[in-house]
Amino acid sequence: MSASNNTANVAKAANAGSLSPNSSYLLLAIETSCDETSVAVVRDGRNVLSNIISSQIDTHRQFGGVVPEIASRKHVESITIIVEEAIREADISLENIDAVAVTQGPGLIGALLVGVVAAKSLSLALDVPLIGTHHIAGHIYANHLIGDIVYPALALVVSGGHTELVLLEQEGKFRIIGRTRDDAVGEAYDKVARALQFPYPGGPYVDKLAQEATEEVVLPRSWLEPDSYDFSFSGLKSAVLAEINRSRMKGESPDFSALARGFQNSVIDVVTVKAMKAAKEFGVKQMLLCGGVAANKGLRERLASLCGDVGLPLLIPTNKLCTDNAAMIAAAADLKWRRGEFSTLDLKAEPILSLEDWSVGS
Template sequence: MNGSNDAVSPSSTSDYLLLAIETSCDETSVAVVRNGREILSNVISSQIETHKQFGGVVPEIASRKHVESITIILEEALREAGVGLPDIDGVAVTQGPGLIGALLVGVVAAKSLALALDVPLIGTHHIAGHIYANHLVGDIVYPAIALVVSGGHTEIVLLEEEGKFRIIGRTRDDAVGEAYDKVARALQFPYPGGPYVDKLAQEATEEIVLPRSWLEPDSYDFSFSGLKSAVLSEINRSRMKGETPDFSALARGFQQSVIDVVTGKAIRAAKEFGAHQMLLCGGVAANRGLRERLSSLCEEAGLPLLIPPNKLCTDNAAMIAAAADLKWRRGQFSTLDLKAEPILSLEDWSV
């Protein structure tokens, strides 16, 4: 995975352009980033409307949509950046984790470009991308704690130094995003349901208090399956009584439970490991309630907080370029036999 092709990265004083490709799930994205931090373009094609009718992402359909979109998005990213393929110094691509068929589309495209242009290829970890999206908006101070909340991942990651990842907590069942989507379906919202639940929770005047799953006293892991079941039980209990469920109070209760647990554990981890900064990352980082609570807790703790803007929280290629830059600056390039890996270890990917 950390092999090298024959190309060599430029000196630290030279400007360089990385072209990055992200196709891990249901967004096709290509970005051009200068020196690992300056976004020249970040084009994203979402498949939400396609998958909405199925209530979730259908892997085979996602793969086909990536095939249809990748060339168009690539051309648009280059045009928006005002550069041509000969200007590209390196190609980065999401190697994993993700849907295998979707990942393959990006990996094949990236390998073809790297070979044709005779430039370095960098296989990149998707979650490293979410974490280093923060580096596109500010300086990361180490050691740092990253709270990763997305559709497929909920993790607390310790960054002891640049590019060194250590997972200290992860979900044992549903990720936060999955829990939001399942609860949203129960509340009769369309896919993806997270933004609808967040909005309803913000507007609610009452709250149905739901359980908090703290697990073992010293654990940084998460579990949301019981919380999802508690929401369904409240809905069924109301209907059995002939009452209309109070969806807004339920949405608020669900969101408050999630936020209490994820922010509580993240702050505790920051204190235990002496973090100098908190990073919020992943698609659910766009959740207004979560951003507000974590901001408040970090302010109380005197802990600096970095949160990317919403457009850099969801899957995008600029974040892949930001993470790939860690490898670029060290000359850690991938070989052309790079394989898509749907289960790729973040810790093993560390620089």
């Protein structure tokens, strides 16, 4: 089908019967950007009727990280089953679905393709609009599932593949003001966890050990240029490895708990100080924490304390909504639905999709 024909098709589907982009509607969302296969059914972008997540952690743990080809195959095996389970838990039928959303990017190309093909097939079969959605927009708007977002807002995005400060001057408009220049926070956690002899994914283990530690190995903070909101964590990771090697060269056992605490405090100091500085500079009315690492207890507590000190409202999703999930994709896709901004059937998976370019009205 040509792009022009499909544009007419989705426009017709969106306005068929009593529905319009401003009416109450049911959206089925699909997320397959990495190693979770997730499908959700959400009413009006906020009321989650089902949010099924099938994790591949046990499969990838033996390799110490995500193997892209294996992830893709697992998505192929799971996607139909997870769609059926999401529909069953929502207590609806597929014919009740008014639109289909899917993570278009960023992510692993093979994994993304599975979700995109499934979403296109459903959109075509059900004759309903298709909405290609940005994965990070999903993490940010996961906050909209638990409370109202007040603009301008600042989102601190911390995940396995992303560490960014995103300014939202208005609904659905994203401006990245800072990003990591090397490792993302989650990536750094996993690499340090491996050095501390924890299994993949290691972030929760490092967080727990840091919380329990009674001593701390003080590690460097990478602030970069005085006016920069960018991040860098590769040097911190190297500092942890250097401390372990130094202890072993002396014939001593490394103090893993003190190292975990030192590593976590360094990460938290840098991301929270920069976030609070940006919040003040841009005069935001709300702070949003999002991404897989937003489940980190130490980070949640520190940011809540700092925001509380200056009276800045803070939203943090529940732990289930911090990880990759389809409900967050539905929350972001709602931005496009309400404006009638639908995708055509020539939608492509884009592993490096730009968040700013995905903004509404783009």
